[in-house]
Amino acid sequence: MASLHTFIINFGATISHETVRHIYLTVVAVLVACLVAIPTGVVLAHTKRQGTVSIVLGSAGVMQTVPGLAMLAIIVMIFASMKLPTIGVVPALIALILYAILPILRNTYTGIKSVDPGLVDVGLGVGFTRWQILTKVELPLAMPVIMAGIRIATVWTIGTATLCALIGAGGLGDLILKGLRSISFNYLAAGTVPAALLALAMDGLLGLAEIYFTPGKIRRNRERYAGSSRLATSRVVVLIALLAVGTFIFIRNTVLANHHKYFVAAFDSEFLIRQDGYPGLARLYNMHFRNRPLQLDPGLLYQAIKQKSVDVIDGFATDGRIKAYHLVTLQDNLHFFPPYFAAPLVRESTLRKYPMIAPLLNRLSNKITDDSMRAMNYAVDNQGKTAASVAHAFLMQNHLIPPHTVPNRYRTGTIVIGGKSFTEQAVLGQIMAQLIEDNTNLEVVTHLTLGGTIICFNALKSGDIDLYPEYTGTGLVDILKRKVIQNPDTVYNIDKRVFQQRFHLAWLHPFGFNNTYTITIRSSTAAKWHLSTISDLAHLVDMQKSGS
Amino acid sequence: MITFDNVSKSYGNAHLAVNAVSMEIAQGELFVLLGTSGSGKTTLLRMINRLEDPSSGTITVDGKSIMLQDPVELRRNIGYSVQGTRLFPHMTIGENIAITPSLLGWDNQRIINRVNLLLEMVGLDPHLYVHRYPSELSGGQNQRVGVARAIAADPPVILMDEPFGAIDPITRERLQDEFLSLQAQLKKTVVFVTHDIFEAFKLGDRIAILNEGVVQQVGTPEEISSIPASRFVLDFLGQNRILLLLQNRRVNELERDYDPVAPYSGIDSRYTLDAQDSLAAALDKFRSSHTRRLPVRSGNEVVGSLTVESVTNHLIPVDKLMEDAV
Numbered sequence: 001m002a003s004l005h006t007f008i009i010n011f012g013a014t015i016s017h018e019t020v021r022h023i024y025l026t027v028v029a030v031l032v033a034c035l036v037a038i039p040t041g042v043v044l045a046h047t048k049r050q051g052t053v054s055i056v057l058g059s060a061g062v063m064q065t066v067p068g069l070a071m072l073a074i075i076v077m078i079f080a081s082m083k084l085p086t087i088g089v090v091p092a093l094i095a096l097i098l099y100a101i102l103p104i105l106r107n108t109y110t111g112i113k114s115v116d117p118g119l120v121d122v123g124l125g126v127g128f129t130r131w132q133i134l135t136k137v138e139l140p141l142a143m144p145v146i147m148a149g150i151r152i153a154t155v156w157t158i159g160t161a162t163l164c165a166l167i168g169a170g171g172l173g174d175l176i177l178k179g180l181r182s183i184s185f186n187y188l189a190a191g192t193v194p195a196a197l198l199a200l201a202m203d204g205l206l207g208l209a210e211i212y213f214t215p216g217k218i219r220r221n222r223e224r225y226a227g228s229s230r231l232a233t234s235r236v237v238v239l240i241a242l243l244a245v246g247t248f249i250f251i252r253n254t255v256l257a258n259h260h261k262y263f264v265a266a267f268d269s270e271f272l273i274r275q276d277g278y279p280g281l282a283r284l285y286n287m288h289f290r291n292r293p294l295q296l297d298p299g300l301l302y303q304a305i306k307q308k309s310v311d312v313i314d315g316f317a318t319d320g321r322i323k324a325y326h327l328v329t330l331q332d333n334l335h336f337f338p339p340y341f342a343a344p345l346v347r348e349s350t351l352r353k354y355p356m357i358a359p360l361l362n363r364l365s366n367k368i369t370d371d372s373m374r375a376m377n378y379a380v381d382n383q384g385k386t387a388a389s390v391a392h393a394f395l396m397q398n399h400l401i402p403p404h405t406v407p408n409r410y411r412t413g414t415i416v417i418g419g420k421s422f423t424e425q426a427v428l429g430q431i432m433a434q435l436i437e438d439n440t441n442l443e444v445v446t447h448l449t450l451g452g453t454i455i456c457f458n459a460l461k462s463g464d465i466d467l468y469p470e471y472t473g474t475g476l477v478d479i480l481k482r483k484v485i486q487n488p489d490t491v492y493n494i495d496k497r498v499f500q501q502r503f504h505l506a507w508l509h510p511f512g513f514n515n516t517y518t519i520t521i522r523s524s525t526a527a528k529w530h531l532s533t534i535s536d537l538a539h540l541v542d543m544q545k546s547g548s
Numbered sequence: 549m550i551t552f553d554n555v556s557k558s559y560g561n562a563h564l565a566v567n568a569v570s571m572e573i574a575q576g577e578l579f580v581l582l583g584t585s586g587s588g589k590t591t592l593l594r595m596i597n598r599l600e601d602p603s604s605g606t607i608t609v610d611g612k613s614i615m616l617q618d619p620v621e622l623r624r625n626i627g628y629s630v631q632g633t634r635l636f637p638h639m640t641i642g643e644n645i646a647i648t649p650s651l652l653g654w655d656n657q658r659i660i661n662r663v664n665l666l667l668e669m670v671g672l673d674p675h676l677y678v679h680r681y682p683s684e685l686s687g688g689q690n691q692r693v694g695v696a697r698a699i700a701a702d703p704p705v706i707l708m709d710e711p712f713g714a715i716d717p718i719t720r721e722r723l724q725d726e727f728l729s730l731q732a733q734l735k736k737t738v739v740f741v742t743h744d745i746f747e748a749f750k751l752g753d754r755i756a757i758l759n760e761g762v763v764q765q766v767g768t769p770e771e772i773s774s775i776p777a778s779r780f781v782l783d784f785l786g787q788n789r790i791l792l793l794l795q796n797r798r799v800n801e802l803e804r805d806y807d808p809v810a811p812y813s814g815i816d817s818r819y820t821l822d823a824q825d826s827l828a829a830a831l832d833k834f835r836s837s838h839t840r841r842l843p844v845r846s847g848n849e850v851v852g853s854l855t856v857e858s859v860t861n862h863l864i865p866v867d868k869l870m871e872d873a874v
Contacts, residue, residue, distance in 0.1 A: 118630065118632065118634045119634050121599065121634075122628065122630055124599060124623065125597060125599060125623055125628030125630070126623065126624075126628055126647050126648050126651075126697065127620055127621075127623040127624035127648050127651045127652075128647075128651070129620050137636060140638045141637070141638055
């Protein structure tokens with residue numbers, strides 16, 4: 001693991017940046033949850049309406065049972081329907097807050113309920129007001145229990161916050177996702193270890209705060225409650241570690257070492273549901289695998305097929321790993337896939353506000369060939385380069401940015417660039433970002449790990465981002481729900497016209513390469529079964545099923 | 549000092565927890581509310597500092613109707629002590645005692661002096677205990693602190709709800725004695741709730757016996773043990789009645805039965821009745837001296853002699869009186 005050492009040196013800044021962001025997400029979420037849950041718990045503990053109590057505690061409990069990932073998805077959907085921001089910190093925080101509320105609410109309620117009613121009675125008898133009873137008797141006595149709730153909530157939040165990277169909120173989840181997508185143990189460790197340490201540190205810190213806040217001799221009782229939160233900490237730490245390592249090993253060994261009689265297909269989640277993806281493909285070619293195709297993260301597909309755990313994947317024409325892993329793409333002999341020329345998709349309002357953007361981005365027109373895109377993707381996926389450095393080299397080589405840029409401190413506006421969470425989008429996003437940043441006075445913010453087409457497109461429509469790279473075929477079939485058309489110019493023109501009319505979004509000039517979906521298999525498989533077209537594959541799959 | 553005028557309390561159903569109680573508690577009196585659980589004695593007590601409000605009727609303290617006073621103000625001027633002490637576990641002994649004085653806005657030095665004085669009064673060394681927490685003290689010590697807290701702001705009225713309830717008999721006995729001597733100095737108006745007949749008769753200047761919210765009898769211990777006012781009181785006292793009589797009646801009440809001739813004049817206090825001895829103490833002396841006749845002394849002077857029969861005979865006419873009264 002000598003490379004881990006270098007990795008830490010190279011990515012130390014990123015790790016600490018994401019850690020700080022993670023802490024920020026956690027602290028804000030827990031604080032807001034406290035502000036909501038503690039007063040609510042106090043009110044619940046004093047109300048005589050048992051019905052209200054069970055409804056509130058019950059619904060908070062139900063909220064807790066929703067898996068973290070689903071909670072994010074639900075928040076994003078609700079926000080989308082309300083035209084609120086669907087990416088970034090706000091929806092992530094809302095999900096985290098909802099998660100953190102229950103333990104604090106329940107412990108506040110229990111803590112106050114467990115105060116001896118006789119003490120409250122005596123408190124009144126010696127002349128405390130109701131408010132003084134709360135602040136001088138009930139809250140101090142309930143403090144250890146409330147603090148235990150806050151500790152549990154904090155540790156949970158640190159764990160759940162790793163998921164927020166999926167909607168562009170950043171944090172250590174970013175690193176974990178990168179690790180998962182590129183099967184890089186370094187990234188995985190860079191995200192997981194700080195998350196686990198963070199959970200331990202926060203729990204310890206809150207433990208000290210608990211001692212500080214707990215008055216007098218009831219500290220003795222602390223151990224009773226601390227036990228539960230310590231348990232939660234270790235549980236979450238173990239959970240994060242297990243999840244990370246487990247996924248890693250699972251993919252490396254179990255899936256990848258699978259030997260089988262039938263062809264096994266694996267596709268990414270978007271391909272599995274898009275009309276220009278597997279459903280349409282299976283219909284047109286009448287190709288039905290014996291086992292339902294697996295759903296894998298785009299970053300894992302190549303690893304899986306290389307290690308022979310699956311035989312068929314969806315690939316991108318410009319993916320460098322096709323060649324590097326000795327894979328071949330099958331010919332789309334029935335012309336199922338539309339052309340997918342990538343181009344910047346920009347809000348018209350942004351173009352009006354910053355008129356220099358369009359001519360600047362159009363300088364990228366036809367600058368990137370299939371081969372150069374493939375080379376750039378390969379450099380990131382397999383040579384350990386960052387998207388930013390690859391983008392920089394490309395821009396320098398094509399003289400698109402001045403050779404020596406002076407850091408510009410006087411920024412006059414901000415452009416937010418989005419990108420779907422795969423390598424090519426990160427590279428294109430970085431190219432556009434650096435192009436704008438080095439040629440204008442605009443500040444550029446990037447969200448280059450947004451979940452997929454729908455998330456990016458919604459974020460663009462709502463104005464959370466100003467532009468992102470989109471593919472003409474995706475625009476036509478996936479967004480506009482039109483039938484497949486093969487002529488690239490026709491597709492581009494339809495996209496351009498309809499997006500402008502319907503969404504006030506502009507397609508700028510295409511970069512030049514066509515990143516079509518491909519059905520990809522190992523070249524050894526192709527040679528063994530004489531496969532060259534998708535029809536060949538469909539036929540073979542059918543034969544395997546009928547057992548001949 | 550405290551008057552109840554036709555006070556009733558119901559909790560929303562037909563049953564009355566307190567039923568038309570009218571009585572008066574005098575200034576400086578140690579007044580005991582005696583009854584079984586559910587008799588309404590605690591409810592009656594809690595109505596005095598408005599922890600409960602009566603459904604009908606009026607209560608006055610020092611001539612003023614309590615319903616016209618702010619409950620929080622009222623409570624700060626009435627001491628309150630309950631069973632099991634209920635000291636606040638997160639406050640030191642000193643802080644517990646200081647609550648009401650500081651709520652009343654006393655200055656710090658006055659509070660500190662008061663706390664130290666009170667700890668001394670209840671027999672705890674201030675230096676040793678003021679910064680301790682209740683969990684570090686024994687039950688009996690905590691109970692003393694509970695009494696100190698109740699009288700901390702020097703209130704004219706103190707309410708005590710079975711304050712010595714959950715304590716072992718020997719310690720309880722001692723706390724009762726200490727409390728009596730404290731009360732002899734302070735002369736507070738104390739309303740004291742208990743279900744323990746012997747505690748009631750030992751402490752009470754007067755006793756009210758309650759059953760199902762109704763006051764069955766109010767009177768001094770002597771009056772109640774001599775002339776129970778109802779069948780309930782008779783049954784309630786039960787076999788204890790004879791013990792109470794023996795404890796509450798004194799030898800000098802039998803003056804008519806004195807025989808002017810003393811059996812002998814050699815005075816040994818173990819074998820001489822004192823005019824102030826209870827009848828129980830007198831019987832014990834007959835038993836231990838193995839005689840049926842003992843001299844009676846009043847002060848240093850032997851005033852005659854008494855036979856054991858005259859003591860036992862004394863109980864019988866009283867018994868008849870009780871039956872007649874009922």
